[in-house]
Amino acid sequence: MLTTLPAVATFATLFVVASLDAAFSGFRASAGRDGLVRHRRQDLVASARGLMVFGTTVAPLPALVYMSVAGGEARVVDWVAAAGAMLAVYVPYGLVVLAALVAFAVLPWQVGYLATAILLGPLTFARPLVAVAGALLAWILVDAVPVRFGLVGAVVVILGIEPAVGRRWYLPASP
């Protein structure tokens, strides 16, 4: 059942959404540090670091899922339901963020300014609440201990990538 199309599609989508979020977290960890006006390369490196931290921290997750199912402590449908619930919250949020980023990058500067002022800034501020909301919805829908353990871990990872990248690579030098 782990390999049925809906299950694979759900997990894959969640992985893509989480990866994008991790990349942006890495980018945010580096932003506003070095004062350069041309920093595209630095932005890409920071995003890659966010992805690396994400990849490292979620590496045990497939094993956790497998062991919980094999041990009878959770069912595949529990994990799929939890992932689906998180996506129900994260995908709309992510689509709005992506749309705002496209507007910022492509449209006239006045529209880009509005995209930042009305959407990107407030959505970044709201991001921790969104992360918790997705996990909370999944927690309410799925009553399985390993899944709930995974949900807590997911929120910790989501919210921890930016500070972890900041501390590892972007701490200011002591004068």
Place this chain on the structure above:
Amino acid sequence: MVERLRASGQERAARIVSRLPVTEGDVLDIRHVDALGIRVHAELQRLAEELLLWRRVRATLAPLLVDLRHRASVAAASGESVARPLRMVDVGCGLGYVVRALAARVDLGADVELVGVDLNPVLVGEARRLAQVEGLAARFVVGDALDPGVAVDDGAITLVISTGLLHHLPADALPGFFAAHERLGVAAFAHWDLVPGRVARVGSWVFHRARMREPVSRHDGNLSVRRAHDPGLLREALESGAPTYEIPDASGDRWQLRAVEVLRPTVGVRG
């Protein structure tokens, strides 16, 4: 300083300052203060980038430069000698983000020299270093830009700008600030600053919480909105200090939603 802040009711500021490193005699360690100043301004630059400040500046300066070039052409045609290049001076430039961003794109034209001025030698030194690292054609000077001889050599070919400076001046100093432009014969000026109001207060709080890491940045950012001058007061100060300057309509185009426009220019053009 901590006691002075507490005595003036600034408890939060007192807490922030009390956590800064000190040397013997309870004196703030200047190396840490300087480093903090650079970090704070780097964070401010991040906000400026996201809010597309350099594009906003360019959009306002473009027609002013067209006018300036036209005046220079007319003067040249009538036999007057006209100094080149034109010059844009950014007063209180901090790390010189606007100057460097414009220099990176040569956006105002190759005939415009870009100069940033600040009273803080540490920030000016860092601005110079950053410009050098990125190979940008921009100059940075320590001093008061509106003192004669610092940055404005020939006012007739000079635009003076600032971003986020005016709220650092007390209200009774504003007429004198604008008067200095008239004394120097500056061709035009554009000074962007925060617009006081609920939108600016809420927006500032949200953005500083979402983007700023330093406690000083968060605290001062929100104070800046509270210190911002009413646009009407700025206009009165301009009319009083620089009465020969015309005030063009800077209300913006159809994209501009004034409800979320928290940064507006005070513009004057020499008549």
